[in-house]
Amino acid sequence: MPNRRSGLSVLIVDNDPVLLTWAQANLPATGTDIVFASSIGAAKRLLLKFAANAVVIDVDLSLADGGSFTRRLREQGTNIIVSGKDDLYQKAQFHDVIADDYLSKPFSVAEFEIRIARFCGDQQRLPLGLGRDxxxxxxxxxxxxxxxxxxxxxxxxxxxxxxxxxxxxxxxxxxxxxxxxxxxxxxxxxxxxxxxxxxxxxxxxxxxxxxxxxxxxxxxxxxxxxxxxxxxxxxxxxxxxxxxxxxxxxxxx
Structure with missing residues (x-):
């Protein structure tokens, strides 16, 4: 069971099995409630029952539907962190991927904690699904x-x-x-x-x-x-x- 000390909820959307295995084994120790999805479709289904303070999504998956999924989440007030490998910044800039932050792979547990605390812990944004109108x-x-x-x-x-x-x-x-x-x-x-x-x-x-x-x-x-x-x-x-x-x-x- 995830450790809920931080009170924060994060959805990680990635289809890299190595990263997902590592994340499932290590990231719950940060005290953040974390769920995983391997596709945008799976992420949409999870968000029907899981209120996320932030979504960490692979840059290629973000581009799979032309970026509409991440744009919709940002418009609703959800923190978006786009992850990727060495060409992350160039790819994000070329395709006009708008995010609150960018997280290069591979990343450490400490770096993940810092990024999540920076955009969720201090800002206290409402989780997706609670509405900010x-x-x-x-x-x-x-x-x-x-x-x-x-x-x-x-x-x-x-x-x-x-x-x-x-x-x-x-x-x-x-x-x-x-x-x-x-x-x-x-x-x-x-x-x-x-x-x-x-x-x-x-x-x-x-x-x-x-x-x-x-x-x-x-x-x-x-x-x-x-x-x-x-x-x-x-x-x-x-x-x-x-x-x-x-x-x-x-x-x-």
Whole structure:
């Protein structure tokens, strides 16, 4: 039986029998509840009954369905760690594989512990399946279902593309996103157009959420790198709870 001292749950998706045998023998000692799947189909079935704080998936399996499985998990707030061998970073960059971290094989038990603690232990993200559809940041409440922003005196509606960008920021505050990482392929069929589109979308979001869009305090431009969302985010907070300071919300850091 897995040791549950950490209270964290991790799904490892890999079809390498050597790695799976090693992981099954060694990783439960980290105190993390771990389950294994050898295919995306098996992973989907497991996630129907297993709430995962993080998914560690082999880069080739991630690409097997065009990356849609990992993209969907990240949009739902699950930490994604992509694993692979020597060409991991080149392959991930070439295929635009977006993840919270990358773990080169072979990895040690200590390295696995550090990565999981870094992305789950401190951030305390909600496990997949519990839902993260309402966020509070600064003076705003964001409802991902209605694509609506609400403050004490304003209501703003977002387009699907704007909501996609804002959700990326809200799920990973204080992280630098390049324009490529903010790209939604379904919206930009021409590669030459997406950078201008990202800048336009960020500008439109700033006009809706910033006190002064000309001097943005929330979405900051990191010159030569991309954008960073600089604000604490609380999840699943009802707008009526904004002023009482007592709620069971979950932070992203």
């Amino acid at each position: 309402r966020a509070q940041f600064d003076r705003w409440h964001f409802d991902a279902r209605s694509l609506q922003l609400t403050s004490a005196d304003r209501i703003e509606r977002l387009t699907t593309a704007e909501a996609h960008i804002l959700s990326r920021f809200l799920h990973s505050p204080n992280r630098i996103f390049s324009r490529e990482q903010l790209q939604l392929r379904e919206l930009w069929q021409e590669p030459s157009a997406f950078e201008r589109s990202i800048d336009t979308l960020v500008s439109r979001i700033r006009k809706k959420i910033e006190a002064d869009p000309r001097a943005p305090a929330l979405i900051k431009t990191i010159y030569g790198a991309g954008y960073l969302f600089d604000c604490e985010v609380l999840w699943n907070v009802q707008p009526t709870q904004e002023s009482d300071g007592t709620n069971d919300s979950e932070p992203s850091q």
